[in-house]
Amino acid sequence: MRQTLVVGNWKMNGSRASVAHLLGEILEAIPASGAEVAVCPSYVHLAQAIELCAGSAVAVGAQDCSRMPAGAYTGEVSADMLVDQGCRWVILGHSERRQYHAESDALIAEKLSAAVAAGLQVIVCVGETREQRESGEAEAVVAGQLRGALQGQENLAGLVVAYEPVWAIGTGLTASPEQAQAMHAFIRACLSGLAGVDADATRVLYGGSVKAGNANQLFAQQDIDGALVGGAALDAGEFLAIVGAGAA
Ligand code: 13P
Numbered sequence: 001m002r003q004t005l006v007v008g009n010w011k012m013n014g015s016r017a018s019v020a021h022l023l024g025e026i027l028e029a030i031p032a033s034g035a036e037v038a039v040c041p042s043y044v045h046l047a048q049a050i051e052l053c054a055g056s057a058v059a060v061g062a063q064d065c066s067r068m069p070a071g072a073y074t075g076e077v078s079a080d081m082l083v084d085q086g087c088r089w090v091i092l093g094h095s096e097r098r099q100y101h102a103e104s105d106a107l108i109a110e111k112l113s114a115a116v117a118a119g120l121q122v123i124v125c126v127g128e129t130r131e132q133r134e135s136g137e138a139e140a141v142v143a144g145q146l147r148g149a150l151q152g153q154e155n156l157a158g159l160v161v162a163y164e165p166v167w168a169i170g171t172g173l174t175a176s177p178e179q180a181q182a183m184h185a186f187i188r189a190c191l192s193g194l195a196g197v198d199a200d201a202t203r204v205l206y207g208g209s210v211k212a213g214n215a216n217q218l219f220a221q222q223d224i225d226g227a228l229v230g231g232a233a234l235d236a237g238e239f240l241a242i243v244g245a246g247a248a
Pocket residue numbers: 009094164168169170171172207208209210228229230231232
């Protein structure tokens with residue numbers, strides 16, 4: 001039985017005031033039991049969020065980390081630094097990192113090793129573009145991303161995969177529950193072929209325009225184990241409703 005996981009990816013949004021307000025609303029109404037919950041603010045808001053969430057059911061994660069442990073890497077943040085701050089999670093390989101920072105599967109694999117070594121729980125993102133889906137390459141692209149990031153890794157217990165079709169991110173277009181379920185089942189089949197991965201225990205989240213209005217249907221699918229939420233995670237009411245859908 002995989003516990004539903006709902007993660008808010010706040011991307012490059014927020015201020016000290018808005019973080020305090022949003023987390024205040026979330027923490028006040030978070031259900032005592034049900035979906036596991038994490039929020040991923042920007043690096044500069046991590047310490048504030050960790051302090052606010054201390055002792056609550058909400059864990060805090062980062063949106064990226066360096067592949068390197070320490071040293072002369074200006075602008076980077078290491079996995080150890082995140083753990084030292086009190087982070088539990090890190091998102092790696094988000095399509096916006098792949099697109100705007102030219103992150104390759106090989107780089108994501110290095111970041112994954114660093115994050116696992118530091119003791120972080122990792123959410124690895126995969127997903128095809130609209131062109132790739134339209135040309136029938138979606139499964140091949142996702143399989144390649146999974147292999148590229150996960151093959152040869154040690155210690156992948158607790159790994160989480162997020163399927164985020166690029167065409168559904170921030171567009172209001174959501175994969176239908178059936179489309180998403182088909183890809184999630186395919187991802188689980190790919191995972192079962194990788195050494196060191198317990199495919200049945202690995203949670204596969206869906207991401208891409210998840211909101212209160214579609215979360216129930218998505219979570220009802222056999223291989224959808226939760227959501228990685230962007231825009232709707234910035235609205236406490238929407239986010240709490242998605243968390244509530246995960247508890248059903
Ligand atoms: P939206 O929910 O805004 O589509 O973003 C999804 C996403 O990229 C989460 O990581």
